[in-house]
Amino acid sequence: MLSFENVTKQYTDGTPAVKDLNLNIEKGEFVCFIGPSGCGKTTTMKMVNRLIDITGGNIYVDGKDIKEQNAVELRRSIGYVIQQIGLLPHMTIKDNIVLVGTLLKWSKEQKNARARELLKLVDMPEDYLNKYPHELSGGQQQRIGVLRALAANPPLILMDEPFGALDPITRDSLQEEFKKLQKELHKTIVFVTHDMDEALKLGDRIVIMKDGEVVQADTPEEILRNPANDFVEAFLGKERLIQGRPDVTTVGQIMDGYPVTVQTGTTLKSAIATMRDKHVDSLLVVDSNNTLQGFLDVEAINLNYKKANTVEEVMETDLFYVSEDSLLRDTVHKILRRGVKYVPVVDENQHLEGIVTRATLANIVYDTIWGDGTELEEIATTTQ
């Protein structure tokens, strides 16, 4: 959909703003560009609709080199939303929404219909169409700013810190709304921001830039899990890395790797002995290949003690388990919703790898609230 090939921008005084940037953005992808000010993120975005001319390399929109297109027509085919909103104060909301339509010489009926249709997307009543921008709140104005970008139904939309000037509550609700809208409309979005939370919340992919170069371009999960270097780590901030853990941590990372098991064929008697030795009330049953078969607990043994000899005769095979690469976030929900005490963890071949118990989860909660052990010690020493 949008690809950057060795894109370079050098200002006339020789300072490079963007250095040799290569990036491919898929159709329907929501890509956030983030970095400290002066890192080249806005320059990169503005080169796409040629508000800034590139000095080297090529940018392709839908396979077509942007340099070979008329700049004005190119811009009409790409949505554009900016932080200052930039609604035309002398035009009604309707005229603002269909500004591109006016430039493309749509008929009056076509414009009216489109304006009404778009206003419905953000749940604003139709009487707003005849109001003027100054009669709207900042949040409403930016909703119109977004609609204006959508008017000609462009497949690609560029957004330059669009929610940056709004108060936190309005920003939050606009982010939610916009993310929802993007899922419905499948637009490709290039979103410039300096707010990491915003990028993590909205982006399918985050491109972290510094000094005109891409430092890391990955999914939010991957960036939180494996920051490319110290800069990314510092940019994310320690707190976010810890708090972001449940979102990106896999079950495999936190599970207890030594669950108490018995092999199929074991007698109930020795199973009971194992339970007593390990102080547990439940056992996972595996076969000789360590493939999970089921579980049995004290209650089941008690009921069937006289009737059965081996564990597979009494074990419960209807077992809830998770795979080791599933996200902790999802697992926690399942554990809490089902009210189970533990969840066995398996690999793709059903081999038992470990176990997540409520105790494991409790540890995560402590880590999130008080950091990992080191900080607890710090608190202890300072209070002494």
Add this chain to the structure above:
Amino acid sequence: MMDFFAEHGSNLMYKTWEHFYISLAAMLLGVIVAVPLGVALARIPKFADRIISLVGILQTIPSLAILAFFIPIIGIGKIPAIIALFVYSLLPILRNTYIGVRDVDQGVIEAGKGMGMSHWQAIAKMELPLSIPVIMAGIRLSTVYLIGWAALAAFIGGGGLGDFIFDGLNLYKPSLILAGTIPATILAVIADRSLALLESSLTPEGMKDTQNAT
């Protein structure tokens, strides 16, 4: 009083009309030249200040001198008078157009460009409508000045109410001086009021409320 009107009435009407159209013609010429120039200057802010001070120098030449200078070049009569007055109309209109266009909200301009407005569309749909109040203020100021200065047109045979004033001065007749001055003043007030009306009808709807609100 009645005698005066009986004697000079029709002449007074004619001179007032002459005065009016000399000023109006100079003002229109000024608008035609200074507004596009101001829009152009707003694109080259580096040189704009220099060019505006250059035009400012024209303004400082005493008006009698400028009228005298024009005699050898373009002779005497209405046309030279209009041209001389036009030179004076330039500065206020130019400066206000420049400031008005320069101070249009950059966010609006960037959004318009990013939406795909051509240069001309940007001027016609954003810059001019949004700077109308400032440009009109320049035109109004310029017009009031012009109506005052147009009395000097009489010096080079341009006619207008200046004729009465000079006659009055030469003949020691205060009534003639007043007959030239009072209509000129009334003309200036009327011109200013009607331009104010024009301004408010030209100012786009959405902006009037903004001005009231702030």
